[in-house]
Every structure is written in structure tokens, then in C-alpha cells.
Amino acid sequence: MHTDFDIDAYLDRIGAERPKRPDYEALCHLQERHLMTVPFETLSFAEREIPNMTDEFVYDKIVRRRRGGGCGELNAGFALLLRSLGFRVGALGGRVLHNGHAPFRGVHNGHVLLRxxxxxxxxxxxxxxWASRRPLRLTERGVQKDEHGEYRLVHTPEGDVEMFHDGVLRWRVEPHPRDLDDFETVMWYFATSPDVHSAGQLWASVVTETGRVSLFNRVLTHHGAGGKESRVLATDDEFKAEFEKWFGIALSSVPDLPESTHGI
Incomplete structure (x- = not known):
């Protein structure tokens, strides 16, 4: 563990109370607070910076710099917090199978989540x-309802687990634990290869009380009970203002992003 790791500073970052014990109720509270305060954002990938998942890096980025990150960074940071609070947690490697618009075949170990x-x-x-707001029961075969929709875990004949969200197959994961450094090559590939599906693009998302706010390049989308509403952030000033408002990150400049007209 990071020698300078401060549990209270991390809890303050996500606005969470220190749990009395590592139980299900505490896990639900911590997961919800993390989702509502630390955004998923691929700014590093858009700027061709190579992130990593070490304790030192994710703690500095999430807590000290008050940034978000990709799936590997966020789940590595959350695992660090959970372990420090007495939870037994391991990392799993998965493959994303839907990009928000259509099915596609993401790279192996291109998604990281926790068991x-x-x-x-x-x-x-x-x-x-499209993560659930609360933990998903791994052995549950039926629908698990959540504020974010209906989730179903399907166990494949090969031993993998597939996650369906509102009927859409989102990812497939191998249930055995992996070391975080198993994902280093994939992080490098995402940040440097022009062949990556999301190369040079910016994705961001954070959970709100009523749903979710997402960004795909310059398209900002609000998801709520009444559906979703998207608009293009046409100017750099508007983009920087909205990015800081929703994702808590002040930008000195806006990355050169592809033109997009649809949200996620």
C-alpha cells in the first residue's frame, strides 16, 4: 500500500463516512459515493498520456489531483480504499462488448472490475x-434491479460471466483474479495505438441523484427519469465550463476532438 495513503482523505474525496465494519451495507455506500463523485473520464487517453494502476498513481490522481480516470484507474483506486478498510477484494479482467451505440469486440482485459x-x-x-449503482451478486441467475436499470449475469459454458444491462450485453469477464500489472500492456495500447476504437476521443460520465451525465467528445447528455437530452458544446469556453461543472476538472485547453453529433 502507498506509504502516504490517507483513508480519511480518500473518504473525504468521495463524501463517504468511514464504515464501522466491512459489510454489504458499507460496500453499497462506498460504491455509490465513488460513482457520484469520481468521474469516469478518458482525458489521459485523449491526450495520449499513459496511465498506470499503481497505488501511488491512482491515489495521487483521484485524491490529491481530484481527477477521475479510466476503468483501470478508478477500480484500482477503489480496491485500494476497500482493502484499507478490511474488505477482501481482487481485480478481474473483462472485454467490453458494446460501445453505447452498437455491439463491438473490445480487446481482452480492456475492462477492469472488482470481485x-x-x-x-x-x-x-x-x-x-453503465455500471450498477450497487454490487451485483455473482451467483445470482435472475434479474438484479437497480436505480440504473435491470442487470443480469449469465455464466457461460466456458466459465466466463456476461453482464446484460437492460437487455444489452455490455461485457464479458473472467471470474479468476488478476494482478493489476497484468493490465499495463493494455493501458499502453489504449493510450498509444491509432487502431483503438476510442483513439483520440473523449468519454466522461458521472452518476447524479436522478441518473447520469455523460460526455462523448463535444456532446453532453443528461440521462434521467424522463429519458435523455443531448447538446453539442460548440465553443471551447462552453466546453470547459460544463466539463468543470459536471466532472470537477478545470481544463486549461480543450483537446482536439473528432466531430460528434450523438451522445451516450
């Missing part, structure tokens, strides 16, 4: 735009 062991096994994810 937490309590009275049963749970899947926890604070780094995915």
Missing part, C-alpha cells in the same frame, strides 16, 4: 458508464 468477498461474492465496478 469482493463478503457472505457471498459480489462484482463491483466504479469505472464503467
Amino acid at each position: 469482493v468477498e463478503l457472505e457471498r461474492s459480489y462484482l463491483v465496478d466504479v469505472g464503467f458508464r
